[in-house]
Amino acid sequence: xxxxxxxxxxxxxxxxxxxxxxxxxxxxxxxxxxxxxxxxxxxxxxxxxxxxxxxxxxxxxxxxxxxxxxxxxxxxxxxxxxxxxxxxxxxxxxxxxxxxxxxxxxxxxxxxxxxxxxxxxxxxxxxxxxxxxxxxxxxxxxxxxxxxxxxxxxxxxxxxxxxxxxxxxxxxxxxxxxxxxxxxxxxxxxxxxxxxxxxxxxxxxxxxxxxxxxxxxxxxxxxxxxxxxxxxxxxxxxxxxxxxxxxxxxxxxxxxxxxxxxxxxxxxxxxxxxxxxxxxxxxxxxxxxxxxxxxxxxxxxxxxxxxxxxxxxxxxxxxxxxxxxxxxxxxxxxxxxxxxxxxxxxxxxxxxxxxxxxxxxxxxxxxxxxxxxxxxxxxxxxxxxxxxxxxxxxxxxxxxxxxxxxxxxxxxxxxxxxxxxxxxxxxxxxxxxxxxxxxxxxxxxxxx
Amino acid sequence: xxxxxxxxxxxxxxxxxxxxxxxxxxxxxxxxxxxxxxxxxxxxxxxxxxxxxxxxxxxxxxxxxxxxxxxxxxxxxxxxxxxxxxxxxxxxxxxxxxxxxxxxxxxxxxxxxxxxxxxxxxxxxxxxxxxxxxxxxxxxxxxxxxxxxxxxxxxxxxxxxxxxxxxxxxxxxxxxxxxxxxxxxxxxxxxxxxxxxxxxxxxxxxxxxxxxxxxxxxxxxxxxxxxxxxxxxxxxxxxxxxxxxxxxxxxxxxxxxxxxxxxxxxxxxxxxxxxxxxxxxxxxxxxxxxxxxxxxxxxxxxxxxxxxxxxxxxxxxxxxxxxxxxxxxxxxxxxxxxxxxxxxxxxxxxxxxxxxxxxxxxxxxxxxxxxxxxxxxxxxxxxxxxxxxxxxxxxxxxxxxxxxxxxxxxxxxxxxxxxxxxxxxxxxxxxxxxxxxxxxxxxxxxxx
Numbered sequence: 049x050x051x052x053x054x055x056x057x058x059x060x061x062x063x064x065x066x067x068x069x070x071x072x073x074x075x076x077x078x079x080x081x082x083x084x085x086x087x088x089x090x091x092x093x094x095x096x097x098x099x100x101x102x103x104x105x106x107x108x109x110x111x112x113x114x115x116x117x118x119x120x121x122x123x124x125x126x127x128x129x130x131x132x133x134x135x136x137x138x139x140x141x142x143x144x145x146x147x148x149x150x151x152x153x154x155x156x157x158x159x160x161x162x163x164x165x166x167x168x169x170x171x172x173x174x175x176x177x178x179x180x181x182x183x184x185x186x187x188x189x190x191x192x193x194x195x196x197x198x199x200x201x202x203x204x205x206x207x208x209x210x211x212x213x214x215x216x217x218x219x220x221x222x223x224x225x226x227x228x229x230x231x232x233x234x235x236x237x238x239x240x241x242x243x244x245x246x247x248x249x250x251x252x253x254x255x256x257x258x259x260x261x262x263x264x265x266x267x268x269x270x271x272x273x274x275x276x277x278x279x280x281x282x283x284x285x286x287x288x289x290x291x292x293x294x295x296x297x298x299x300x301x302x303x304x305x306x307x308x309x310x311x312x313x314x315x316x317x318x319x320x321x322x323x324x325x326x327x328x329x330x331x332x333x334x335x336x337x338x339x340x341x342x343x344x345x346x347x348x349x350x351x352x353x354x355x356x357x358x359x360x361x362x363x364x365x366x367x368x369x370x371x372x373x374x375x376x377x378x379x380x381x382x383x384x385x386x387x388x389x390x391x392x393x394x395x396x397x398x399x400x401x402x403x404x405x406x407x408x409x410x411x412x413x414x415x416x417x418x419x420x421x422x423x424x425x426x427x428x429x430x431x432x433x434x435x436x437x438x439x440x441x442x443x444x445x446x447x448x449x450x451x452x453x454x455x456x457x458x459x460x461x462x463x464x465x466x467x468x469x470x471x472x473x474x475x476x477x478x479x480x481x482x483x484x485x486x487x488x489x490x491x492x493x494x495x496x
Numbered sequence: 497x498x499x500x501x502x503x504x505x506x507x508x509x510x511x512x513x514x515x516x517x518x519x520x521x522x523x524x525x526x527x528x529x530x531x532x533x534x535x536x537x538x539x540x541x542x543x544x545x546x547x548x549x550x551x552x553x554x555x556x557x558x559x560x561x562x563x564x565x566x567x568x569x570x571x572x573x574x575x576x577x578x579x580x581x582x583x584x585x586x587x588x589x590x591x592x593x594x595x596x597x598x599x600x601x602x603x604x605x606x607x608x609x610x611x612x613x614x615x616x617x618x619x620x621x622x623x624x625x626x627x628x629x630x631x632x633x634x635x636x637x638x639x640x641x642x643x644x645x646x647x648x649x650x651x652x653x654x655x656x657x658x659x660x661x662x663x664x665x666x667x668x669x670x671x672x673x674x675x676x677x678x679x680x681x682x683x684x685x686x687x688x689x690x691x692x693x694x695x696x697x698x699x700x701x702x703x704x705x706x707x708x709x710x711x712x713x714x715x716x717x718x719x720x721x722x723x724x725x726x727x728x729x730x731x732x733x734x735x736x737x738x739x740x741x742x743x744x745x746x747x748x749x750x751x752x753x754x755x756x757x758x759x760x761x762x763x764x765x766x767x768x769x770x771x772x773x774x775x776x777x778x779x780x781x782x783x784x785x786x787x788x789x790x791x792x793x794x795x796x797x798x799x800x801x802x803x804x805x806x807x808x809x810x811x812x813x814x815x816x817x818x819x820x821x822x823x824x825x826x827x828x829x830x831x832x833x834x835x836x837x838x839x840x841x842x843x844x845x846x847x848x849x850x851x852x853x854x855x856x857x858x859x860x861x862x863x864x865x866x867x868x869x870x871x872x873x874x875x876x877x878x879x880x881x882x883x884x885x886x887x888x889x890x891x892x893x894x895x896x897x898x899x900x901x902x903x904x905x906x907x908x909x910x911x912x913x914x915x916x917x918x919x920x921x922x923x924x925x926x927x928x929x930x931x932x933x934x935x936x937x938x939x940x941x942x943x944x
Contacts, residue, residue, distance in 0.1 A: 075705050078579030086578070130534070131526030131759070134899060222670050223758075223899045250902040254759070257523050310671075311579070311702070451582060451671045454698040 049479055052334070053405050053472040059333050060468035066321035067460045069097065073320060074311040074455045081308040082349035083115035083279040090304050094284040094320070094346050101328050103286035103344065111359040112278040113349045116140050118227075118308060119272030121245060123213070126150060126266040129258055135213070135245040136225035136309065137271045138197055139352060144243045148270030149174070149210050155259045159196045163203055171208035174267055175200070176247075178256050183219045186386075187379060187441035193217045198231045201241025211269050212244040215252035219443075223248045224450035227307050229352050243271045281305070281348040283356045286324075288331060290341040290478065297343050297367070298478045299432075300327060300470065301376035301423050303350035310453030314444060317455075319377035320346055322463055326470030330478075338478035340372060347423040350378070354422055361426035371432045373477050373484045376421025377470065380447070381458040382440035384411050384469045388418035389435045390428065391484050398482040399435075402473060409469050414438060433484040437469050497927055500782070501853050501920040507781050508916035514769035515908045517545065521768060522759040522903045529756040530797035531563035531727040538752050542732040542768070542794050549776050551734035551792070559807040560726040561797045564588050566675075566756060567720030569693060571661070574598060574714040577706055583661070583693040584673035584757065585719045586645060587800060592691045596718035597622070597658050603707045607644045611651055619656035622715055623648070624695075626704050631667045634834075635827060635889035641665045646679045649689025659717050660692040663700035667891075671696045672898035675755050677800050691719045729753070729796040731804045736779060738789040738926065745791050745815070746926045747880075748775060748918065749824035749871050751798035758901030762892060765903075767825035768794055770911055774918030778926075786926035788820060795871040798826075802870055809874035819880040821925050821932045823918075824869025828895070829906045830888035831913045832859050836866035837883045838876065839932050846930040847883075850921060857917050862886060881932040885917050 073093060080090040091108050098106045116139055123133040151174045156162040158179045162170075179196050182189035197217045204212040218226035225246040247255060258265050284304060290296060302319030306312025327342055347356035361368065387406055389399045396416065403413035420427075420434030428434050447453045477484070525541055528534040539556050546554045564587055571581040599622045604610040606627045610618075627644050630637035645665045652660040666674035673694040695703060706713050732752060738744060750767030754760025775790055795804035809816065835854055837847045844864065851861035868875075868882030876882050895901045925932070 071705075075702065076577050078573075078577060078702075125526075129524050129526060221904060223672070223902060224670075250900070250904050253904055254523065254526075254902070257519075452698070454671060454702070456669060456698050456701055 049476060050405055053476055056329055056333060056471040056475055057409065057468040059329055060471055061464050063325060063329060063464070063467060064460060065328060066325035066463035066467050067458065069321035069324055070313055070317040070458060071455055073317045074313045078311045079308045080304065080306050080312060082305045082352040082355065083113040083281050087281060087305050087348060091282055091284050094304060097324065098286040102331050104289050105285065105287040107285055108282040109285060109359065109363060110280055110282040111355065113281045113352060113355045115276040115279045117274045117276065119143065119274060120270055122270040123245065124268050125258060126268050128261065128263055128265065133251045133255065134223050134225055134248045136227045137273055138230045138244050138246060139227060140230040141201065141244045141271055141273055142240045142242065143272045144211065144270055146272065148268055149243065150266060150268045151210050153255065153259065153265045153267050155256065159200060162200065165207060167207045173209055174211045174213060174269060175204045175209045176213045176255060178215045178252055180215060181217055181219055181445065183442060185440055185442050186438060187444060190445060197228050201230050201244040202239055205239055205242045209242055211242050214244065214246050216246040216248055218448055218450065219445040220450060221249055222452065223250050224452050226449040227309055228449045243269065245269065245271050281355065283348050283360055284346040286344045288327060288337050288342040290339050291337045292339040294341045295370050296340040297371045298340050298474060299343050299345060299371055299374035300474055301345045301347060301374065301421060302378060303347040303356070303423055305348050305351055307351055307449050309449065309451040311455065312453060313455045313458055314380035314447050314453050315449065316378045318381040318458060318463065322377045322466045322470055325467045326474055329467065329471040330475055338475055340478040342474050342478050350423055354425060357423035357426055361430065368427060368430050368432055371427060373433045373435060374420060374424050374427050375435045375437060376424050377466065378421050379439040379441050380444040381462045382444065383465045384409065384437045384439050386414035386438040387411050387435065388414035388438055389416050390418040390420065391416060391433050392486045395482060395484050398480065402476050405472055405476065406469055409465055411469060437473060497924060498853050501924055504777055504781060504919040504923055505857065505916040507777055508919055509912050511773060511777060511912070511915060512908055513776060514773035514911035514915050515906065517769035517772055518761055518765040518906060519903055521765050522761045526759045527756045528752065528754050528760060530753045530800040530803065531561040531729050535729060535753050535796060539730055539732050542752060545772065546734040550779050552737050553733065553735040555733055556730040557733060557807065557811060558728055558730040559803065561729045561800060561803045563724040563727045565722045565724065567591065567722060568718055570718040571693065572716050573706060574716050576709065576711055576713065581699045581703065582671050582673055582696045584675045585721055586678045586692050586694060587675060588678040589649065589692045589719055589721055590688045590690065591720045592659065592718055594720065596716050597691065598714060598716045599658050601703065601707065601713045601715050603704065607648060610648065613655060615655045621657055622659045622661060622717060623652045623657045624661045624703060626663045626700055628663065629665055629667055629893065631890060633888055633890050634886060635892060638893060645676050649678055649692040650687055653687060653690045657690055659690050662692070662694050664694040664696060666896055666898065667893040668898060669697055670900065671698050672900050674897040675757055676897045691717065693717065693719050729803065731796050731808055732794040734792040736775060736785050736790040738787050739785045740787040742789045743818050744788040745819045746788050746922060747791050747793060747819055747822035748922055749793045749795060749822065749869060750826060751795040751804065751871055753796055753799055755799055755897050757897065757899040759903065760901060761903045761906055762828035762895050762901050763897065764826045766829040766906060766911065770825045770914045770918055773915045774922055777915065777919040778923055786923060788926040790922050790926050798871055802873060805871035805874055809878065816875060816878050816880055819875060821881045821883060822868060822872050822875050823883045823885060823921070824872050825914065825918065826869050827887040827889050828892040829910045830892065832857065832885045832887050832917045834862035834886040835859050835883065836862035836886055837864050838866040838868065839864060839881050840934045843930060843932050846928065850924050853920055853924065854917055857913055859917060885921060
């Protein structure tokens with residue numbers, strides 16, 4: 049088995065399919081927001097590619113999502129120093145109406161300081177939360193920073209503010225505001241929050257500097273948005289059916305939808321390219337299918353609240369105990385540097401064996417508290433073992449959710465190492481007789 | 497004299513005034529397009545700072561400029577792959593009207609290939625000139641690339657096109673289209689050209705890729721713009737009056753206006769900061785004024801066609817023979833690496849002496865065909881000797897004329913070396929008895 053995995057790794061070094069797929073998806077579809085016709089075209093694109101490449105059981109599993117659409121967005125400092133600010137609305141933001149809102153800005157260094165604010169300071173004003181996200185190789189700055197995006201609009205509403213601005217959740221030093229979803233309607237106790245927009249880092253610096261002069265700062269904010277009736281979205285499924293135990297699933301995921309500002313190259317065209325190309329290597333280079341089924345899931349509507357992930361885990365709730373292991377590629381185009389698992393203790397020796405085979409790719413063995421990926425959340429919580437082939441995410445949040453997430457940020461050879469690691473992992477997981485679950489799968493909790 | 501110059505160089509290393517000025521200008525004024533109220537506020541800003549710093553003869557010299565204002569700008573590929581494109585209108589572009597124009601795109605690799613095109617290929621279409629600008633330390637890629645910006649709209653109009661798109665004149669790999677002036681009305685035989693916009697580099701890549709599929713590509717382009725009646729602009733003047741020969745002028749220039757997209761930090765807040773801070777060092781550290789007058793000129797309306805430069809050279813045409821030497825800082829915040837001159841041959845030994853004094857700053861002696869700076873064009877053509885303290889411009893065109901030209905792209909200490917070189921040069925030029933002109937100044941031509 050190790051030799052076959054090594055052969056796949058070797059083949060991956062000369063395989064440009066992952067890049068070609070990202071190029072094709074980002075060029076022919078471009079942005080593909082959840083629930084739009086562009087996302088539907090992306091599903092058709094995927095179906096065509098996957099059938100052409102020889103996968104089995106290629107189909108769409110449909111579900112509905114509410115559709116939020118960006119309208120006009122514009123902000124300016126009215127006084128003391130009149131000038132425009134670059135913003136973008138956060139997904140789910142309410143509208144200011146066509147005339148916008150105008151108010152004095154009250155700044156907070158963090159979400160926590162806003163939460164603790166005296167409502168008298170905030171009422172009738174525009175809050176500005178200027179928390180800076182940390183740049184980390186493992187992307188761990190995001191988990192902290194994203195709270196600001198998820199919660200500010202609701203906290204601000206509760207305190208009587210008329211609108212909210214945040215420093216973008218992201219690390220770009222360029223003048224790109226980062227979009228992203230606010231807390232979904234279902235989680236926010238029916239409140240829709242105040243209109244909320246993100247400032248690019250240079251604009252957050254500027255607003256902060258203007259506030260530091262000490263006088264009142266008045267901003268005009270226009271954010272229009274539209275919520276449409278729920279529309280069709282879906283997950284795209286494709287398989288390499290297992291030769292011995294087809295009912296046992298090794299799941300490889302990525303997500304097909306993207307934010308509307310860029311063309312979704314690193315988020316998550318790269319993941320789509322990597323998992324398809326890696327599985328395709330197995331189809332092409334193995335004499336027969338592996339023992340277990342490899343199931344590709346290209347999730348829909350990830351960006352707007354993991355809607356495809358929820359649909360999948362509900363649809364397959366009865367079969368989840370046969371999901372042997374799941375992984376997702378959704379962290380850009382950087383090299384993989386760490387292999388994390390979330391296995392029962394007795395299965396860790398095989399994790400060590402996989403890590404040994406991956407080590408020539410400069411991948412180190414990581415921890416046993418793998419996150420797996422955003423679309424694996426519900427599976428993980430219901431006890432499906434997950435792994436993470438953790439990519440170097442140092443620069444990922446420079447592009448994430450910005451207009452700058454475009455194909456040119458990925459080089460043609462950048463994905464080889466990812467494809468190699470994924471091909472080896474998928475083969476090893478699908479071929480082995482090792483069972484990555486506890487004897488009693490249901491006893492594995494989601495929060496170790 | 498050399499020791500005094502060296503003392504000024506030393507003082508400059510601990511002087512943060514240049515940065516503080518850029519910070520103040522870009523924060524308190526922000527973008528300052530020629531002829532707008534923002535440019536007027538910038539003049540007031542400059543007057544206040546220059547008076548406060550102790551300069552003499554501080555005043556505005558007003559003139560009028562036609563005002564072109566950006567309106568809405570939006571483009572999308574209609575077919576075969578519907579998606580938005582990021583554009584910005586070029587300064588002076590005509591309007592498509594509120595409904596925009598739609599047409600098939602015909603691509604050209606260069607302006608020259610468009611010029612030679614058969615009108616039958618172009619008529620009724622949108623032309624796309626995809627010429628790539630070269631990245632060079634001395635910025636020499638700009639001279640070539642800018643022709644595309646200046647001329648495409650008129651060439652396209654002559655060939656019967658309905659609109660024009662160009663790959664941005666600039667080197668940014670980010671999704672920022674670069675604006676900039678088309679050929680001014682006065683130079684274009686009364687023709688106003690077709691509506692014209694620049695695509696960011698990633699968008700030009702994308703459009704080019706879509707064209708490479710071979711089928712017809714239809715784009716919808718909306719560019720609205722407005723031309724207002726001529727409005728007031730002006731140059732801001734300040735002096736250190738010469739103690740012996742006040743009628744002899746050593747001119748230090750920069751320009752106060754900026755494009756509307758960024759806050760004009762590198763173009764040309766940096767230059768404004770550098771020349772003021774360098775002159776201020778002389779005021780502060782010399783026991784008495786230098787022999788000759790140092791005249792600061794902060795030009796207005798540079799970006800829209802060197803209107804302030806023209807006003808200055810017309811206003812002072814009689815005094816230009818007393819302009820001993822002129823220099824401008826308008827190339828960002830990079831370190832100076834070369835000292836170019838445009839002196840008569842007999843004055844070159846003193847150029848060598850200045851170069852020797854600048855050499856500890858890692859500045860090498862350059863050529864004797866100095867350009868001087870955009871606002872020195874008319875002076876140079878009428879025989880005023882110019883010099884260039886040439887900055888490293890490798891990255892300058894990543895920011896130039898984009899929204900990303902903001903303060904954060906300059907570090908607080910980045911301007912020290914510039915200020916040092918400028919202070920030393922201004923002092924040496926103003927103190928020396930060397931006369932940088934030919935005996936018969938009028939005989940020096942503008943094109944050696």
